[in-house]
Amino acid sequence: xxTINRQWILRERPVGVVGPQHFEQVKSPMPQxxxxxxxxxxxxxxxGFDPAMRGWLEDAxxxxxxxxxxxxxxxSGVGQVIESNNDAxxxxxxxxGLMNWQEYSIGDPKGMIPPTALPAGTPPNLxxxxxxxxxxxxxxxxxxxxxxxxxxxxxxxxxxxxxxSVVAQIARLKGCRVVGLAGGQEKCEWLRTACKLDAVxxxxxxxLQQRIGELCxxxxxxxxxxxxxxxxxxxxxxxxxxxRIVLCGAISGYNDVAPKPGPRNLMLLTSxxxxxxxxxxxxYLDRADExxxxxxxxxxxxxxxxxxxxxxxxxxxxxxxQRLFIGSNVGKQLLKLADPE
Ligand SMILES: NC(=O)c1ccc[n+]([C@@H]2O[C@H](COP(=O)([O-])OP(=O)(O)OC[C@H]3O[C@@H](n4cnc5c(N)ncnc54)[C@H](OP(=O)(O)O)[C@@H]3O)[C@@H](O)[C@H]2O)c1
Numbered sequence: 001x002x003t004i005n006r007q008w009i010l011r012e013r014p015v016g017v018v019g020p021q022h023f024e025q026v027k028s029p030m031p032q033x034x035x036x037x038x039x040x041x042x043x044x045x046x047x048g049f050d051p052a053m054r055g056w057l058e059d060a061x062x063x064x065x066x067x068x069x070x071x072x073x074x075x076s077g078v079g080q081v082i083e084s085n086n087d088a089x090x091x092x093x094x095x096x097g098l099m100n101w102q103e104y105s106i107g108d109p110k111g112m113i114p115p116t117a118l119p120a121g122t123p124p125n126l127x128x129x130x131x132x133x134x135x136x137x138x139x140x141x142x143x144x145x146x147x148x149x150x151x152x153x154x155x156x157x158x159x160x161x162x163x164x165s166v167v168a169q170i171a172r173l174k175g176c177r178v179v180g181l182a183g184g185q186e187k188c189e190w191l192r193t194a195c196k197l198d199a200v201x202x203x204x205x206x207x208l209q210q211r212i213g214e215l216c217x218x219x220x221x222x223x224x225x226x227x228x229x230x231x232x233x234x235x236x237x238x239x240x241x242x243x244r245i246v247l248c249g250a251i252s253g254y255n256d257v258a259p260k261p262g263p264r265n266l267m268l269l270t271s272x273x274x275x276x277x278x279x280x281x282x283x284y285l286d287r288a289d290e291x292x293x294x295x296x297x298x299x300x301x302x303x304x305x306x307x308x309x310x311x312x313x314x315x316x317x318x319x320x321x322q323r324l325f326i327g328s329n330v331g332k333q334l335l336k337l338a339d340p341e
Pocket of ligand 1: 049051052134137158160161181182183227251252279280281282326329331332333
């Protein structure tokens with residue numbers, strides 16, 4: 001263990017598309033090892049990247065406070081305990097939680113999402129991908145908020161992504177007919193063959209509105225939307241009576257300088273008696289075991305496919321965040337910093 005802790009701090013708040021220019025790499029001293037009761041010193045092994053991180057850069061109140069200028073950027077991650085003042089997390093334990101873009105950090109039981117031990121033998125990448133927060137989002141967002149019934153039609157946008165691909169496959173496993181939207185032939189092919197969706201629309205190369213209508217002739221019962229904007233409007237247009245729209249995210253607008261006008265067809269919610277509801281996965285953390293148990297069974301039985309996009313190296317951290325917003329990521333976006341010792 002050296003004496004330097006490399007960090008990527010927020011240099012300025014982005015206006016428009018977030019990029020490496022908004023962050024600065026600095027060398028700070030190692031966190032002090034005189035740990036308070038319950039604290040651990042962590043070496044960061046792997047970072048997860050989520051579109052929500054763009055929102056944490058805005059100077060606006062939200063479900064988590066904004067990252068302050070000059071602070072290391074916040075991120076989900078897996079770390080290894082290298083010093084401990086916590087009997088439940090001895091040296092060597094792999095933990096996950098909310099961390100930062102830095103090589104070492106103090107894990108605090110009073111933190112926003114405190115470090116929790118990974119089940120023995122879980123590789124860091126799996127803890128952040130198929131068993132990570134995007135899969136919990138998929139599980140609770142689809143089943144609790146969307147409430148799909150066997151035989152219903154489920155439409156999923158961002159379907160080839162970490163959240164969307166798990167949503168689409170859980171819907172299939174629950175006996176629904178699933179139509180996915182994704183950008184580009186390769187992602188669509190993966191959704192057809194590996195994820196076994198009933199139909200896929202390449203929104204970058206097909207007429208979205210028309211194709212949803214053709215593929216969902218009796219209307220969409222559950223629309224799980226990760227994209228927002230025109231995609232949300234197109235989905236609303238094809239909802240069936242008493243349908244449910246799960247507002248999971250709106251990535252198409254996260255880098256907009258000014259918000260776009262909302263969907264122009266919201267009155268269809270009234271005439272078709274549609275329920276549209278947002279949710280945040282953090283509200284479901286006390287039920288995480290339920291989702292992990294179900295996901296474990298599906299993974300063990302080969303019923304869920306997933307992909308990981310693992311970048312490597314400290315220098316690449318800010319450019320890796322940008323990959324989410326240009327669709328370069330193929331599956332859950334991760335970055336590896338170190339192997340466990
Ligand atoms: N509510 C919650 O608690 C919660 C929790 C986690 C995630 N989310 C939301 O879930 C969504 C997916 O997150 P994720 O972590 O699973 O990321 P992801 O889907 O793995 O990656 C983002 C994908 O979004 C698509 N995309 C990017 N810009 C787009 C645009 N302008 N228009 C249409 N699609 C675009 C790209 O796929 P294509 O190549 O197919 O365009 C990209 O690969 C996000 O909206 C996120 O905010 C919500």
